[in-house]
Every structure is written in structure tokens, then in C-alpha cells.
Amino acid sequence: MIQLSELQFLSEDGIKVLDDAHLHVDRGELVFLTGSAAAGKTILLGLVATQIPPQEGQILVHGRNIARLSHKKAFQLRRQIGFIPQTFSPLPKTVLDNVIFKLRTLGDFREQAEEKALAALDMVYLTKKLDVPATEIEPIDRVRLAFAVALCNDPLLLLFDEPFEGLSADDRAEVCSLLEEIHLRGFTILVATRDPLPSLVEKYRVVQLLDGKVKEG
Helix, strand or coil, X not given: CEEEEXXXXXXXXXXXXXXXXXXXXXXXXXXEEECCCCCCHHHHHHHHCCXXXXXXXXXXXXXXXXXXXXXXXXXXXHCCEEEECCCCCCCCCEHHHHHHHHHHHCCCCHHHHHHHHHHHHHHCCCHHHCCCEHHHCCHHHHHHHHHHHHHCCCCCEEEEECCCCCCCHHHHHHHHHHHHHHHHCCCEXXXXXXXXXXXXHHHCEEEEEEXXXXXXX
């Protein structure tokens, strides 16, 4: 699903963020990308999500070379990637309407959007809070909502940046359990985090971004 080769990336002030980085994520795999706050995880996810223009190296997503895609085809691919940034903030709408809004922007009619939104919110156990203002829900439920927004249109790939940030150890474990459930439904998931990982993830692949390179284990 993801193949990164010889990836190089310099920040605007000339700092080398990625230096000959390599990474592959198979279809249906759940992978955790760890690293410090300034390691470059957000840049790497942004490149895969086509949110950041590539500089050097090869990025293949679902067999497509991002650097060679036309603007139109890159936009089409972006719509098939469920990307939740580190700074995810819900809209000042209800929990349900946040997900419906995402689907409507993708072209779904209201009735179809509501059906898909309800299914996504059921998957993340938020159906009891459909009418609650999203700006008032607890941090753990905000993560659940972010997941629902990301997966509601059945994307090819899910990218989550720092979903554990600000959560207690118990909530981090709960988020990991939810990620596992979503993964078992067949989704390919890449999660970037600097937070300690619960023991639950030991059976999944964990890679580290260090000194601009992705290292296994």
C-alpha cells in the first residue's frame, strides 16, 4: 500500500528532516511509526497523504507514484486517504454532523451521508453522542470522532498523526484497542506517535524515525 524509497526532505530553513528514508506498509497492515516530537513524522505522513509536495525520492501509494500524478489524479488519491492531522479540531456542529459534513464534501447526498456517518460512528462507539456538540466531548471521544471522520468513506488508507496526545494511559490503551478493531475490518493503517505505546501493540510492527531514517524495531 505504501512504498517509500530514498526519501529526502529539507525544511524551509535547510534542515534535513528525511535522509534516505525507506518504508513499506503492506495492504491490510497496521504499523506504528515512533519518534521524537521533531523527528519528521508529520512530514512523512503529509507526503504520503499528498498534503506536502515531494522533493526527492519515490513515494508509491496503492501502486501510484505521487510525484508523477497530475493535479487532478493527486486530488482523487487524496480523497481515498483518511488523514487525521495532529491538530484535529472538530467543527462547531454535533458529532453526527461532523461526519456528515465530511461525506457531503465528498459528494454524498444527505440521506446517503447520514447512513454512512451512522455506520462509522457505530464502529467507534459514539452512537450515544450523536447530538452532542463535538466541541464539548471528552478527549477520548474526540479521538473516536477523528477516526469516524477518517474512515467514513471507506478509504484505501488511514493515516493518524499523534492520536494518543494528551490522553491518560488507560485512554491510550482504549485507543489502541479501537485501532485494532478498525484494522481487523481490513483497513491499512499507519499511526505516528511520540507517546509510549501500550503492550497491546507488541504484536504489530513498530518502526522508528531517527536521524531522518526509518528503522525497524
